[in-house]
Amino acid sequence: MLDLSVSGSQLIDGPAGAIEVLVDPPNRALAGVVVIAHPQPLLGGHAQHKVPQVLARGLSEAGWLVVRPNFRGVGHSAGTHDAGDGETEDLLSLSLALQADAAVPRLALVGFSFGAFVQARVARRLADLGRPASCTCLAGMPFGEVEGGRRYATPDGIPDALVVHGDRDERVPLRAVFDWARPQSQPVVVVPGADHFFTGKLHVLRSLVVNHLRA
Numbered sequence: 423m424l425d426l427s428v429s430g431s432q433l434i435d436g437p438a439g440a441i442e443v444l445v446d447p448p449n450r451a452l453a454g455v456v457v458i459a460h461p462q463p464l465l466g467g468h469a470q471h472k473v474p475q476v477l478a479r480g481l482s483e484a485g486w487l488v489v490r491p492n493f494r495g496v497g498h499s500a501g502t503h504d505a506g507d508g509e510t511e512d513l514l515s516l517s518l519a520l521q522a523d524a525a526v527p528r529l530a531l532v533g534f535s536f537g538a539f540v541q542a543r544v545a546r547r548l549a550d551l552g553r554p555a556s557c558t559c560l561a562g563m564p565f566g567e568v569e570g571g572r573r574y575a576t577p578d579g580i581p582d583a584l585v586v587h588g589d590r591d592e593r594v595p596l597r598a599v600f601d602w603a604r605p606q607s608q609p610v611v612v613v614p615g616a617d618h619f620f621t622g623k624l625h626v627l628r629s630l631v632v633n634h635l636r637a
Contacts, residue, residue: 423519424443424445424489424516424519424520425445426445426455426487426523426525426526428445429445429446429447430444430445431443431444431445431497431498432444432445433498434516436499436500436511436512436515436516437508437511437512437515438494438500438501438504438508438511438512439499439500439501440498440499440500441491441492441499441500441512441516442469442491442492442496442497442498442499443489443490443491443492443516444469444470444489444490444491444492445487445488445489445490446478446479446481446482446487446488446489446490447482447487448482448483448484448485448486448487448488449482449483449485450483450484450485451485452485452486452487452527453484453485453486453527453528453635453636454485454486454487454526454527454528454529454530454556454635455486455487455488455489455520455526455528455529455530456481456486456487456488456489456529456530456531456532456635457489457490457491457513457516457517457520457529457530457531457532457541458474458477458478458481458488458489458490458532458533458534458537459474459491459493459509459513459531459532459533459534459536459537459538459540459541460473460474460490460492460493460496460534460536460537461473461474461534461535461536461537461562462535462536463493463494463495463496463503463536464503467493467496467535467536467537468492468496468497469490469491469492469496469497470490471534472619472624473534473535473561473562473619473620473624473627474490474532474534474537476624476627476628477532477534477627477628477631478490479628480628480629480631480632481532481631481632481635484632484635484636486530486635489516489520491512491513491516493509493512493537493540494508494509494512505572506536506539506540506543506574509540510540510543510544510547513540513541513544514544514547514548517529517531517544517548517555518548518551518553521548521553528556529555529556530555530556530557530558530559530635531544531545531555531557531558531559532558532559532560532561532631532635533558533559533560533561533563534561534562535561535562535563535564535593535594535618536564538560538561538562538563538564539563539564539574539576541558541560542558542560542563542576542577542580542583543576543577545558545580545581545583546577546579546580549579549580549581554581554582555581555582556582557582557583557584557634557635557637558580558581558582558583558584559583559584559586559630559631559634559635560580560583560584560585560586561585561586561587561620561627561631562586562587562588562591562593562594562618562619562620563576563585563587563594563599563602564576564593564594564598565594565598565599565601565602566598566601566602568593568594568598569592569593569594576602578602578605578606578608579606580608583608584611584630584631584634585599585603585608585609585610585611586610586611586613586627586630586631587599587610587611587612587613587616588612588613588615588616588617588618588620588623589612589613589614589615589616590615590616590617591616591617591618592617592618593618594618596612611630613626613627613630
């Protein structure tokens with residue numbers, strides 16, 4: 423089981439073996455625990471990638487204890503990349519364990535790129551189990567076919583979701599996210615001038631996510 427009182431890297435048991443988790447303690451009174459999922463491992467994504475790192479820093483400063491797992495086959499996590507299926511099972515298992523911890527007042531989910539796809543699936547599963555996360559933030563989330571020929575069947579109906587996308591995203595075209603959002607009237611916050619990695623706009627993404635979790 424994850425020890426929330428210990429910062430740094432930990433190994434916990436997951437459905438396919440060990441999951442490496444980085445724990446960032448809050449800088450003030452505990453607001454809750456947030457799980458941040460990193461971008462596509464096949465493209466070099468990991469828990470210490472700049473986007474989850476910036477979000478982790480902002481959220482810990484806002485009072486959240488941040489949990490950043492490495493997906494299968496990344497860092498010291500066991501297993502191999504499973505195109506989102508196994509990764510969803512791993513984060514669902516972690517999220518349910520955190521919800522069962524009496525020391526966790528609230529659980530929030532944050533994901534970027536591939537991590538947003540996984541967190542959308544986790545959020546949907548938690549909601550279906552009657553145990554929804556307090557809120558969910560999805561940035562640069564893929565839907566349909568994206569660069570490299572990969573396809574993502576991202577679920578809809580995510581409770582209390584903040585969806586953020588750059589209008590110059592070169593990996594996931596903005597129109598794809600609108601195609602996902604339109605049938606369910608899901609609002610999408612568009613950051614003008616932002617590419618997939620929110621280059622030069624990370625402070626905007628950080629502010630949006632921190633404010634959504636604070637609400």
